[in-house]
Amino acid sequence: MDIAVVGRGHLGSTLSWLWTRAGHRITVLGRDGGDVAGADVLVVAVPAAAITDALTRVRGFRGAVTVDATNLQGPPPAGHPSLAHLVQSLIGGPVAKAFNTDYALLYDQIERQVIRPSHLYAADAAARSVAEQLIRDVGFAPVFVGDLHRAVLLEQHLRLVRAIADNGYGPYFSRYDAPGGQ
Numbered sequence: 001m002d003i004a005v006v007g008r009g010h011l012g013s014t015l016s017w018l019w020t021r022a023g024h025r026i027t028v029l030g031r032d033g034g035d036v037a038g039a040d041v042l043v044v045a046v047p048a049a050a051i052t053d054a055l056t057r058v059r060g061f062r063g064a065v066t067v068d069a070t071n072l073q074g075p076p077p078a079g080h081p082s083l084a085h086l087v088q089s090l091i092g093g094p095v096a097k098a099f100n101t102d103y104a105l106l107y108d109q110i111e112r113q114v115i116r117p118s119h120l121y122a123a124d125a126a127a128r129s130v131a132e133q134l135i136r137d138v139g140f141a142p143v144f145v146g147d148l149h150r151a152v153l154l155e156q157h158l159r160l161v162r163a164i165a166d167n168g169y170g171p172y173f174s175r176y177d178a179p180g181g182q
Helices: 010-021 048-056 083-091 104-112 125-138 148-169
Strands: 002-006 025-029 041-044 065-068 095-097 118-123 141-144
Touching: 002 010, 010 025, 010 104, 010 125, 041 048, 041 125, 048 083, 065 083, 065 125, 083 095, 083 148, 095 125, 095 148, 118 125, 118 148, 125 141
Parallel strands: 002 025, 002 041, 041 065, 065 095, 118 141
Antiparallel strands: 095 118
């Protein structure tokens, strides 16, 4: 896949490295944007406050699959139930919410885990298979929580993730499985 990542911070850089290692072609853009014509998927990994500015500087990507990896700090943006919906309004295509509830600083340890850690995500139907593939290529087992209206739950879940970590359990991986699962 040709993946354009908007964001050169820890998450954007780490995802870019892992996806390159998995065989994808990566273009990384900073907040100054650039042309991403020809990319199969756009990944947004900038601070929440920079989403609108960053995406208005991206050219050549209107209407294609986008993965929103941003973290909500405070209330959702005015007029949108989640950051993922803001991203969707700017891009105009199918969106998945992923890579916002796990600690990017642990991503280099995923492959050393005895049991593959889980990764929660929400997605429009047209973005689901792309999101699942990218999640697997990082090393996680994807756990679908529902369509994009559930993105708000993932954004709110971040507060729980941080509370667990702040009380001596993190950063950490998590695993979701049905009883008797392997």
